[in-house]
Amino acid sequence: xxxxxxxxxxxxxxxxxxxxxxxxxxxxxxxxxxxxxxxxxxxxxxxxxxxxxxxxxxxxxxxxxxxxxxxxxxxxxxxxxxxxxxxxxxxxxxxxxxxxxxxxxxxxxxxxxxxx
Numbered sequence: 001x002x003x004x005x006x007x008x009x010x011x012x013x014x015x016x017x018x019x020x021x022x023x024x025x026x027x028x029x030x031x032x033x034x035x036x037x038x039x040x041x042x043x044x045x046x047x048x049x050x051x052x053x054x055x056x057x058x059x060x061x062x063x064x065x066x067x068x069x070x071x072x073x074x075x076x077x078x079x080x081x082x083x084x085x086x087x088x089x090x091x092x093x094x095x096x097x098x099x100x101x102x103x104x105x106x107x108x109x110x111x112x113x114x115x116x
Contacts, residue, residue, distance in 0.1 A: 035059045037101055038072045040079065043112075044094035049081060052104050074098060079115055091115060 036059075039052040055078045058070040080091040093115050101107035 031061065031063045033059050033061050035102060036070045036072070037103065038074060039099040039101070039104060039107070040074065041097040041099065042079070042081075042092070042094070043097060044092070045081070046092060047081065047083065052099060054104070072100075076115065 035057060037057040038055050040055050041051055041053070042049045055074055056072040058072055060068040060070050062068055076091055079096060080089040082088075083090045096113055096115060098111045098113060099107045100109045100111075
């Protein structure tokens with residue numbers, strides 16, 4: 001399966017992922033479900049954060065040679081973490097990475113974006 005990523009950034013990223021199964025050796029031989037997961041990494045966090053935080057996932061059923069669309073969402077709220085010192089949830093401005101894969105160990109595309 002060859003994923004093609006289309007990301008449209010507005011105030012809050014709107015993420016639309018197109019899954020395409022039309023590339024040589026990677027073609028599906030039989031119908032099947034494909035799960036796509038969205039992970040986020042805060043590149044410039046002031047506190048230690050996980051390298052990958054699962055934020056959304058979607059599943060699509062594909063026939064051999066078929067394409068489909070998986071829509072995943074990511075809001076500013078999804079970028080927050082709890083700051084013990086401040087005793088509140090915080091979304092720090094700065095650089096983030098949105099990572100897409102079939103699992104945390106199988107990331108097929110990464111997109112950088114900035115929270116302003």
